[in-house]
Amino acid sequence: DAKTTQPPSMDCAEGRAANLPCNHSTISGNEYVYWYRQIHSQGPQYIIHGLKNNETNEMASLIITEDRKSSTLILPHATLRDTAVYYCIVRVAEMDTGRRALTFGSGTRLQVQP
Amino acid sequence: GAVVSQHPSRVICKSGTSVKIECRSLDFQATTMFWYRQFPKQSLMLMATSNEGSKATYEQGVEKDKFLINHASLTLSTLTVTSAHPEDSSFYICSARDPSRGEAFFGQGTRLTVV
Numbered sequence: 001d002a003k004t005t006q007p008p009s010m011d012c013a014e015g016r017a018a019n020l021p022c023n024h025s026t027i028s029g030n031e032y033v034y035w036y037r038q039i040h041s042q043g044p045q046y047i048i049h050g051l052k053n054n055e056t057n058e059m060a061s062l063i064i065t066e067d068r069k070s071s072t073l074i075l076p077h078a079t080l081r082d083t084a085v086y087y088c089i090v091r092v093a094e095m096d097t098g099r100r101a102l103t104f105g106s107g108t109r110l111q112v113q114p
Numbered sequence: 115g116a117v118v119s120q121h122p123s124r125v126i127c128k129s130g131t132s133v134k135i136e137c138r139s140l141d142f143q144a145t146t147m148f149w150y151r152q153f154p155k156q157s158l159m160l161m162a163t164s165n166e167g168s169k170a171t172y173e174q175g176v177e178k179d180k181f182l183i184n185h186a187s188l189t190l191s192t193l194t195v196t197s198a199h200p201e202d203s204s205f206y207i208c209s210a211r212d213p214s215r216g217e218a219f220f221g222q223g224t225r226l227t228v229v
Contacts (some may be wrong), residue, residue: 046219
């Protein structure tokens, strides 16, 4: 799996957009970008994933650069409940067996301020 | 709703006793489940891969005789911490991937405190 680099921490004002960057300059053509978050004392929660096109769901948007070497997770209107550690993970999707575990880096600790 | 359920969410046990943690996939069958451990202010570290009907695969440095894994059905994996010591106190998390979807799902985690 390609290595990812994320800032260790970020602050965001409540109601504003939170933009979390991730660098993955060694990403391969068949590797997807996944984002998970972990709220304190809970298991990680899936947010979104993408290959090369931008993706949006009810939780967030994922913007992947054209060269795929970096991406940004956007929480359009951050709330206090979005305070968590956000993990960017790059790996090959395994739709059939899922036999390989996700590898977590240090992530970005997002603090949403009131 | 949760698609992977972990139980218990919190347990306190005495040194030397054993503790069993259950991980269930609720609406899909998982031939493979994963067990992680997380110490305070650290990231999740993979302990072992649980394979239905066969032996688990342990990561380097994880004692297989101490952390017993049983994956007897397609929806249930258990982790038993045997002869627990205070240093085994940690947050244990299980995970499984729905074969029909791309993302992995995680249990709520189990906070183990050994006193």
